[in-house]
Amino acid sequence: MDLGISDRVRPLRDAVRQMVREEIMPLDVEYHHEVGKHPDGRFAFTDRQNEIREGLKAKARERGLWNFWLTDSERGYGLSTVEYAYLAEEMGWCTLAAEVFNCSAPDTGNMEVLERYGAQEHKDEWLGDLLEGKIRSAFLMTEPDVASSDATNLEFSAVKDGDEWVFNGEKYWSSGAGDPRCAVYILMARTAPRDGDVPRHSQHSMFAIPANLPGVTVLRAMEVFGNDDAPHGHMHIRFENVRVPASALLLGEGRGFEVSQGRLGPGRIHHCMRSVGQAERALELMCKRSVSRTAFGRPLAKLGANYDIIAECRIKIEQSRLLCLKAAWMMDDCIAKGGDLRPAQPWISQIKVAAPNMALHVIDEAMQMHGGVGVSQDTPLAAMYAGMRTLRFADGPDAVHRMQVARKELRGYTNQSVK
CATH class of the missing domain: 1.20.140.10 (Butyryl-CoA Dehydrogenase, subunit A, domain 3)
Incomplete structure (x- = not known):
């Protein structure tokens, strides 16, 4: 069991460390200092925030410091999880760092979902732009009215109606949904009745849907110790008779x-x-x-x-x-x-x-x-x-x-x- 820094990852670790501490950390406080709000409840970036963030991302890409999280994949460096650990530790030194290298949550997990479980149309619509760092995403699982630590409790409803699914319910602590660049939700919904014959862990399904569909309302940003975590945002969202195509389903019904x-x-x-x-x-x-x-x-x-x-x-x-x-x-x-x-x-x-x-x-x-x-x-x-x-x-x-x-x-x- 080799847990040490490999020769392959050592120069990457050094480059990430230098950029985090010398270029990103000095701008991190300024970046998070000011943010506005859109009428739809999501946040808005200032011109200076865009300048800081996109300028740092451009530098990272020019230096080849991008998408490290793609472990065991031909799309990225092909690093092991152990190798990536040393890079992620360096990114933990400040809030902005992970996004600069396109390695931030929830996008990394959502990109893995789209790459591993998504149909080609999902990849064509969202995966490319996510890998390029052009858009952001959110993962919608937790609900306000049930103990979501046991995900079999989730009651957000998805009902099949012809070639569409109809969504009704609320999600909160939807991290990343407050970002104005958020273009796609990965969402878990109940697609089988609780009192039917379907096993507990086969009653839910996962969907990939656009973020700004009719009937979707961002109610508020959830606060952590009084802070709304702008511009990332953990949003409380309501869905009222939101219709999505049957193709939004990921992997298969009941496989959430x-x-x-x-x-x-x-x-x-x-x-x-x-x-x-x-x-x-x-x-x-x-x-x-x-x-x-x-x-x-x-x-x-x-x-x-x-x-x-x-x-x-x-x-x-x-x-x-x-x-x-x-x-x-x-x-x-x-x-x-x-x-x-x-x-x-x-x-x-x-x-x-x-x-x-x-x-x-x-x-x-x-x-x-x-x-x-x-x-x-x-x-x-x-x-x-x-x-x-x-x-x-x-x-x-x-x-x-x-x-x-x-x-x-x-x-x-x-x-x-x-x-």
Whole structure:
């Protein structure tokens, strides 16, 4: 099991690191400072934001730093998941970085869905522009009126009517739907009645649909600790008798869970890789603060338990990085053996719990070291904390992933399946 940096990815890692820290991070605060709103409830970019974002993307493309996430694919570099991990960690250092390299969520997962499960018409309409970074996308799964951590609860309705499907219902926490460039929704809907003979995990289907259809209303942007996360946006959306062609269906009726698991597995690891980068940046900020500020006649680093705190943060980061790399290796191993990712799932669940919690701990300690400024707009720590706290819900909450890990662990101690 080789978890080290390969000769192939080392120069890419160095190039990404240099661009993130020297060119993207200095513009990240300015980029997120100002944003307007469209009449339809979505956000709007200023001319300066467009200039910053598109200028950085052009530089990345010119340098060949683009679409790294296309692991095990002839379209990209053909990197392994382990190799991509080192690049994603560097992109985690600031919010804008992943998009600059066209490696940001939810687009990466949605592009994987379109490439793997989409018909040619889906690829022709959206995949090319997504790979070029010309449009954005959103993934619509969570609903306001059911416990969406158990996706078999989803009640958003898709009813077949001739050569069309008719959608009714609401989705929220639809990340990316607030972006004015969002052109396509990947949406999960119930296509079989709950009380029928269809098995629970075959009652839902996945669709690819245009974002601005008649009957689609963006109700509001969901806020995280009072912040609407503009210009990305986690939108609350209502569908009222929205008609889409039968061809919008992905893979087949009743196969929504198959599509979602194929999408969410890699996406969970990508999030965790970036979490390690967030924690590294928080620790750097903490250390710089601890040696540059003095209280009671001594540097902050030498007060209280700060030595222990800094050491503990370093240990937790290293532990999480290694677990993330092992989960990535398990995915690569499954792909090499035919593509069945089930053996990797317990490892993906482990890191999905461990990485955001680790990053939260490090960010919280960095805030404490900074005092009041640590929760203000004068450092990136507050935004980082909000993002990491949200990640403990995204792509499955901690409790669900712990349940999966425990079930796998207990199978070796019982003669019957533990459910």
